[in-house]
Amino acid sequence: MNKPDLFSQFAQQASRLISQGPDIQQDIEAKLQVLLQGALNKMNVVSRDEYDAQVAVLNRTRAKLEALEAQLAELTAKLDQPS
Template sequence: MIDTQKINDLSNKIKGLVGSSPLADVEKNIHALLKSAFTKMELVSREEFDVQTEVLRATRLKLEALEAKLAAIESSTDSTIDKTINKPNA
């Protein structure tokens, strides 16, 4: 779910700035803090997002097809009812 590569890249950049100074502990804490924050956000990967986007697109297409079918059935039913009501008695 979480792109740990991006977290590691950010961590490495901070590590490069800090070097082997006492600030190395700060870098470790920042890394842990960022990882924890991203985990709590319940982020999804780009792949998961794209899959859900495709599912939504397919669902919309099915909904539109069903709406068209329903409209045709309703139209046909209305037409049949009108013919029955307006039929002269023999």
């Protein structure tokens, strides 16, 4: 099934559920949440919290790398100096 068919089928199902009345609104919301979560999981989408955590790790790693590069440059300069 291609994506346009999936979305049109989803729209038809949503229309049928909505036409049944306001009593099923919570059921629709729950099913939509499950459907969307499943689609997001298949697309390997991460949560904002997980993204922020990875950004923090990357920033710490980058800072350590910059410190090590500076230390290496300093040691290299010392080795290059004539004694």
